[in-house]
Amino acid sequence: MAPAAIELKGINKSFGAVHANRDIHIEIPKGTIHGIIGENGAGKSTLMSILYGFYQADSGEIFVDSKKTEIKTPNDAIAAGIGMVHQHFMLVENFTVLENIILGAEGSQLLNAGIARARAELHRLEKDYGLEVDPDAVIEELAVGLQQRVEILKALYRGAEILILDEPTGVLTPAEADHLFRILRMLKDEGKTVVLITHKLREIMAVTDNVSVMRQGTIVATRKTAETTVEELAELMVGRRVLLHVEKGEPKPAEVKLSVKNLTVKDSRGVTMVSDVSFDVRAGEIVGIAGVAGNGQSELLETIAGIRKAISGSVLLDGRPIDVTGAADPGELRDRGLAHVPEDRHHVGLVLPFEENENAMLGYHDDAKFLNGPFLNIEAIRADAREKIQKYDIRPADCRLKTANFSGGNQQKIVLAREMEHDPGVLIVGQPTRGVDVGAIEFIHKQLIAMRDGGKAVLLVSVELDEIRSLSDRILVMFDGRVVGERGPDATEGELGLLMAGVEAREAAE
Amino acid sequence: MDTLVQLLDATVRVSVPLLLACLAGLYSERSGVFDIGLEGKMLAGAFAGAAAAAAFGSAWIGLSAAILVAVFLALVHGFASITHRGNQIVSGVAINFIAAGSTIILGQAWFRQGGRTPSLAGDARFQTIDLPGAAAVSDVPVLGPIYSDIISGHSILVYFAFFMVPFTWWALFRTRFGLRLRAVGENPAAVDTAGISVTWLRYRAVIITGILTGVAGAYLSVAQNAGFVKDMTAGKGFIALAALIFAKWKPVPAMFACLLFGFLEASSIRFQGMDWPLVGRVPVQLINALPFVLTVILLAGFIGRAIPPKAGGVAYVKER
Numbered sequence: 001m002a003p004a005a006i007e008l009k010g011i012n013k014s015f016g017a018v019h020a021n022r023d024i025h026i027e028i029p030k031g032t033i034h035g036i037i038g039e040n041g042a043g044k045s046t047l048m049s050i051l052y053g054f055y056q057a058d059s060g061e062i063f064v065d066s067k068k069t070e071i072k073t074p075n076d077a078i079a080a081g082i083g084m085v086h087q088h089f090m091l092v093e094n095f096t097v098l099e100n101i102i103l104g105a106e107g108s109q110l111l112n113a114g115i116a117r118a119r120a121e122l123h124r125l126e127k128d129y130g131l132e133v134d135p136d137a138v139i140e141e142l143a144v145g146l147q148q149r150v151e152i153l154k155a156l157y158r159g160a161e162i163l164i165l166d167e168p169t170g171v172l173t174p175a176e177a178d179h180l181f182r183i184l185r186m187l188k189d190e191g192k193t194v195v196l197i198t199h200k201l202r203e204i205m206a207v208t209d210n211v212s213v214m215r216q217g218t219i220v221a222t223r224k225t226a227e228t229t230v231e232e233l234a235e236l237m238v239g240r241r242v243l244l245h246v247e248k249g250e251p252k253p254a255e256v257k258l259s260v261k262n263l264t265v266k267d268s269r270g271v272t273m274v275s276d277v278s279f280d281v282r283a284g285e286i287v288g289i290a291g292v293a294g295n296g297q298s299e300l301l302e303t304i305a306g307i308r309k310a311i312s313g314s315v316l317l318d319g320r321p322i323d324v325t326g327a328a329d330p331g332e333l334r335d336r337g338l339a340h341v342p343e344d345r346h347h348v349g350l351v352l353p354f355e356e357n358e359n360a361m362l363g364y365h366d367d368a369k370f371l372n373g374p375f376l377n378i379e380a381i382r383a384d385a386r387e388k389i390q391k392y393d394i395r396p397a398d399c400r401l402k403t404a405n406f407s408g409g410n411q412q413k414i415v416l417a418r419e420m421e422h423d424p425g426v427l428i429v430g431q432p433t434r435g436v437d438v439g440a441i442e443f444i445h446k447q448l449i450a451m452r453d454g455g456k457a458v459l460l461v462s463v464e465l466d467e468i469r470s471l472s473d474r475i476l477v478m479f480d481g482r483v484v485g486e487r488g489p490d491a492t493e494g495e496l497g498l499l500m501a502g503v504e505a506r507e508a509a510e
Numbered sequence: 511m512d513t514l515v516q517l518l519d520a521t522v523r524v525s526v527p528l529l530l531a532c533l534a535g536l537y538s539e540r541s542g543v544f545d546i547g548l549e550g551k552m553l554a555g556a557f558a559g560a561a562a563a564a565a566f567g568s569a570w571i572g573l574s575a576a577i578l579v580a581v582f583l584a585l586v587h588g589f590a591s592i593t594h595r596g597n598q599i600v601s602g603v604a605i606n607f608i609a610a611g612s613t614i615i616l617g618q619a620w621f622r623q624g625g626r627t628p629s630l631a632g633d634a635r636f637q638t639i640d641l642p643g644a645a646a647v648s649d650v651p652v653l654g655p656i657y658s659d660i661i662s663g664h665s666i667l668v669y670f671a672f673f674m675v676p677f678t679w680w681a682l683f684r685t686r687f688g689l690r691l692r693a694v695g696e697n698p699a700a701v702d703t704a705g706i707s708v709t710w711l712r713y714r715a716v717i718i719t720g721i722l723t724g725v726a727g728a729y730l731s732v733a734q735n736a737g738f739v740k741d742m743t744a745g746k747g748f749i750a751l752a753a754l755i756f757a758k759w760k761p762v763p764a765m766f767a768c769l770l771f772g773f774l775e776a777s778s779i780r781f782q783g784m785d786w787p788l789v790g791r792v793p794v795q796l797i798n799a800l801p802f803v804l805t806v807i808l809l810a811g812f813i814g815r816a817i818p819p820k821a822g823g824v825a826y827v828k829e830r
Contacts, residue, residue, distance in 0.1 A: 054703075054828065075705035090700040092693045093820070103693050104704025106686040114686070 003066060005030040005162050005193035006051070006082075011060035013046055020046040022217040024060070028162075028210075033184055033194040035204040035225070038214030039237055039437035040408055044197045045087075047214070048164050052084045053077040064162070083155025087166040089147050093140040097133055097150050098122070101157050118157065125156050129186055145176040152183065163187060164195045169203060173292045174465065174497035181207045199438075201230045202466070213237055238438050248449045251473040253282040256319075257457035258304070258338075258426050263313035263324070265299045273299040275481035276313070281426065286448065286458040288472030290465055292500050296481035297461045298343055301430045304459070305340040306330040307348075317426065334363060339419035343430030343461070349415040352404040356394075357385035359403050360418050388417040393443065409440030416447060427451055428459040433467060445471060465496060515655045517773075517780055522660060523734060525772025526671045527552065527726045527743075531750035532757070532764045533674050534722035538584075540682070540759060541715030542695040542821040546602030547587055548723055549747025550609035555580040555727020557613040560627040560738035561620065563634045563731075572634070572732045573667075577724035583609070584720025585713075592712045595825030606747075614740050625740035627731070636665035636733035665733040667725060674722070678761040691715055695819030698826040708826045723747075745802075752805045755816045774800055 004027045011024040020043045028034045038044050049055045051062065053071040062069050064080045071077050077084070091100050098118055106114040122135050133142070133149050142150070148168060155163055165184075169177040184194050184207060196208060204211050205225060212222040213236040221236050258281040265274035274296045281287045291297050302308035304315055306328035315322045317336055322328050330340070342348035350359050361370055361381055370381050385399035392413045394406070403411060412432065419427065432448065433441045448471060452458055462468050468475055475487045477499040485499045531548045538545040555576035563572025583605050590601040617625045644662035647654045682688035690711055694701045698708045726746075731738040749771050757763035778797040785791055809816075 052703075073705060074703050078705050084703070086703065088699075090697070090703040092696045092700050094696060095693065099689060099693075100700070103689060103700065104706050106689065109686050111684055111686060111689060 002029040002031055004028060004063065005065060006195075007063040007066070008047075008051070009061045009063070011047065011050060011062075012058045013043075013050060013055060014058060019217050021050070021057070024219055026212055026219055026222070028193060028195060030065075030193055031188060031191050032209040033188050033196060033207055035208035035211040036195065036197045036214060037199060037201065037204050037211060037233060037237060039199060039439075040435055041437070042214040042237075043217040044214050045166060048084065048166060048195070048197055051077065052082060052164065078158050078160075081159060081161035082164065083158060083160025083162070084164040085148065085151040085155065085166065085168060087168075087170065089151055091139045091147060091150060094138060096136050096138055097142075097153075098135045100139060100150055101135075101154050105158055121157060122153065125153055128190070129156070129183060131156075131183065144171045145173070145179070148172070148180070149183075160192070162193045162195070164197070166197045167199070168196070169198070169200065170463075171293060173501050174493060175501050177203070201233055204233065205230060215239055234438060240439075246445045246449060246470045248471075249453070251285045251452065252455075253285040253473070254455065255283055256280045257283050257317070258428075258459065259316040259319075260300075260304065261314045261316070263300070263303065263315065264311045265296070265303050265308060266311050267299065272311075273481050274303065274310075277478075277481075277483050278313075279476055279483065279486075281457040281459050283425070283457050284452060284455050285473040286452050286460055286471050288460045288462065288468040288475045289478055290468045290475055290496055290500060291463070291478035293463045295478045295500075297463075297478050298430065300478070301340075301343065301428055301459075301461050304428055305338070305342070306333045331363070331366075334422070334424075337425035339422055339424035339427045341415050341419050341427070341429040341432060343434070345411055345415050350403050350411060352402070354403055355400050356389075356403055356406065356414060357382045357399040359414055360385040360388055360399070362418070364418070364422060388414075388421060391421075392417040392447075407437070408435040409437050412436050412444065413440065416444060420447060420451060424456065426457045426459070428461075430461045431463065432460070433462075433464065441467075465493060465500075469493070469496070513780075515659050517776055518660050519663075520776035520780065521769060521773045522664065522668065523772075524775045525768045526668050527730050527734075527746050528750050528753060528768040528771055529671045529765060530674070530722050530726035530729065531747050532753045532768050533671075533678055533761065534719040534726065535751055535754045536678065536759060536761060536764060537691070537715045537722070538719040539754065539822055540695045540819055541691050541712045542698060542819055542824065542826070543588070543591055543712055543716055544598045544602070544823040545587065545716075545719060546599055546751065547583065547605035547609075547747075548719075548750055549743055549745065550602075550606035551580040551583045551720060551723035552727040552730070552747050553606075553613055553741070553743045554583055554609040555724040556731040556742055557609075557617065557627070557727070557738045559724075559728035560630065560731035561617075563630050564621075564628045564737070567632075567634045569630075569634055569636045569732050572630075573636075573725065573728040576728035576732070577721050580724030580727060581717055581720030584716045584723070588713050588716040591825060592709055592716070595827065598823055598825075610741065613738070617738065617740065627738040630732060630736045634732075635736055636667055636729075638663050638665055639669075665729070667729045667733050670725065671729070672765070675761050675765045682761065687714075692819075695821055698821050699828075702826070702828070712826075749802075749805065752809060755818075756805075756808060758816050759819065771805070774804055 006028040008024055008026045011021050013021040024047060036044050050057045053074045053076050056072060062071055069080050071080065098115055102114050102118045107117060108114055119135055126132050131149050131153055133146055139147060168180060172180065187194055198204060208225045210222060211225050213220050213233060215237060261278050263274055263277045267273045277300060289297050299308060303310050303324055307330055310324040312325060315324045317338055322333065346352060361384060370377055382399050389397045389399060394410050394413045432444050448458060460471060469489060472489055475491060476483050477485045477496060479500060479502045487496060531552055535545055535548050558579035559572040559576030562575030563569050587601050587605055590596040591598040614625045617627060621627055641662035644658040648658035682692065690701060690706055694708055694711050702708050730742055753764060753767035753771055756767040778800055781797060782794050
């Protein structure tokens with residue numbers, strides 16, 4: 001085995017009562033791609049932040065190239081040859097690529113010399129690794145994939161020998177992700193060491209040499225990727241057997257519940273986000289909308305839910321129109337049997353400082369069962385919340401706890417329970433499992449299938465292609481505001497990926 | 511012609527405190543620290559400047575005292591909003607109140623002239639400087655008066671203020687400090703991960719703000735006027751903030767915005783009590799209100815969207 005590029009010994013880190021990292025030992029051989037996989041909150045990001053000097057470990061030692069290294073600040077990490085590509089890009093959006101790359105590594109008090117040097121160096125990196133990007137482009141005008149490339153270039157410009165990537169593919173199309181993996185392999189061939197943090201098993205299998213699995217702050221196993229399976233890793237992550245494939249029967253589509261006709265929506269800047277979109281959703285089926293984030297899915301969902309105005313077009317719910325171009329009222333839509341699980345549960349779906357029981361009925365607070373004359377019936381509300389906690393296995397099972405104190409998965413279950421238990425005819429769901437751990441994903445998927453089998457119409461928007469493919473009975477792909485294709489659930493990932501990237505179906509067939 | 515020259519000359523004079531305060535705000539806000547306390551720092555600086563100049567008989571000592579006091583208040587703002595992540599608006603408002611109250615109380619306690627400081631004369635005040643050849647060219651048509659009356663004949667602080675415009679541009683866009691300053695106002699996390707201290711960078715910006723507001727205050731009480739009068743800043747700090755937004759946080763447009771507001775103020779003084787054709791005499795109050803009315807109109811409709819530094823007003827907390 002190659003000598004270790006990084007060795008961590010006995011790392012411990014606590015935030016208050018939370019023991020985020022517990023006696024971590026890990027050895028990452030030089031010139032390999034090492035995956036670190038685990039559920040949200042397993043401690044992956046904390047561990048990498050310690051390695052990059054963002055936090056300091058309470059105890060433990062870090063060895064870089066077999067030398068004990070004190071990493072107290074990002075500066076120490078950079079000096080030790082460690083670079084990091086953060087999940088949320090650390091870029092100044094109205095700066096050019098060059099300005100972002102030299103920030104913190106300008107070289108001298110005046111900028112001109114540093115910029116000239118960076119331009120030459122960038123040119124070299126571009127040639128060596130195929131990392132092309134216009135050095136004078138302004139970041140906010142670049143596609144997300146290119147922004148990520150700038151982050152990688154930033155690290156390489158600082159002479160990084162060890163590159164840490166934190167959930168790098170969340171914002172990429174499958175094609176962009178493949179390109180990223182090619183770049184990572186190229187970096188590996190050049191002798192660099194890559195650490196890839198992810199919760200996507202598929203990526204681990206596709207690109208890593210070794211993989212460490214984290215669960216509840218500890219490393220539970222390290223395997224050679226070639227000698228393990230997706231099923232084994234999933235079981236290690238969750239600590240029990242997980243059903244990766246959603247089991248579902250044949251759909252029994254019945255009458256049309258939701259009908260969207262020629263819908264066009266513009267955002268606040270006047271940019272067309274949804275352009276002439278038409279489709280139907282029938283009772284007893286799940287229609288999935290696939291697409292890279294930002295191609296109009298969010299706006300489509302919000303318009304149907306009555307919280308965003310359309311420019312033109314119509315939406316029919318049970319054959320009766322929703323006034324989408326005028327004053328559609330989300331409350332009225334709820335009464336008509338349309339339930340909405342919003343994409344952003346923190347800002348739209350929940351009021352985080354409220355108690356769980358308050359969120360569990362928010363929006364339905366005018367229902368007779370929650371009222372006692374003009375007042376809220378607190379007892380009834382809490383009893384109802386306890387019932388939902390039981391049924392949806394929400395943990396901790398305390399309806400008086402502040403909602404902010406629940407994990408992402410449990411928060412999502414609170415929203416789902418609220419919307420599903422109201423027995424809607426139509427359920428529209430955005431990103432049901434974003435930031436949700438594997439165990440909860442399994443549960444949420446089962447619930448959605450149960451809704452379908454109960455004869456409800458479900459419209460699902462997700463950027464997770466796997467999720468769309470395993471749940472949907474029909475898949476619509478959105479690109480640049482338009483529906484560019486419809487496929488069955490048996491469509492291959494490559495086929496959908498091309499559609500998502502805007503390549504026309506005809507070309508895809510060739 | 512004479513009226514116009516006098517009006518433009520006055521415009522330069524009244525624009526200077528606006529310009530200094532506006533550039534002061536530019537450094538702070540570009541670094542992500544909103545500063546509504548420009549007014550208070552200017553007022554405290556004006557008082558300290560006049561008091562020290564009166565006590566020591568030196569305008570330069572007055573200027574130093576003004577800068578010292580304004581920097582101290584700027585550090586208070588920094589301590590509250592950078593180190594302790596307090597609300598930047600509340601801290602700024604508090605500084606305005608402290609300055610407004612304490613200058614009157616201290617002025618009365620020390621000088622017993624109803625909140626005024628003793629009248630300054632001679633070396634205790636910044637004198638006007640005649641640029642070389644000003645007298646010689648004054649008879650040349652058009653260009654002569656422009657040079658000898660509008661450009662020449664101001665105190666050193668006026669030239670300092672206008673020198674600070676290109677200097678600020680250069681510092682912001684051509685130096686390492688400027689790059690980092692602009693970055694920390696947009697995305698402090700990017701600066702932090704690049705291994706640069708967000709705190710120290712913001713403190714430096716706030717100190718520069720203190721220095722410039724101190725100079726602005728000293729200009730008011732030791733150069734433009736011959737002593738301190740209570741509330742002598744009269745909202746200039748707020749007009750400077752408006753000019754900063756109007757100029758979209760850029761130094762050269764900031765100068766033009768301040769000149770525009772200065773021109774309005776100069777005209778309001780100039781045209782007080784004048785009879786206008788058709789409308790007759792316009793009430794003084796209306797003319798005095800004109801700069802403020804125009805500010806509102808300009809800000810509301812004519813400048814398009816002014817996008818402030820993205821991280822402005824928000825204390826930097828490392829995310830968990």
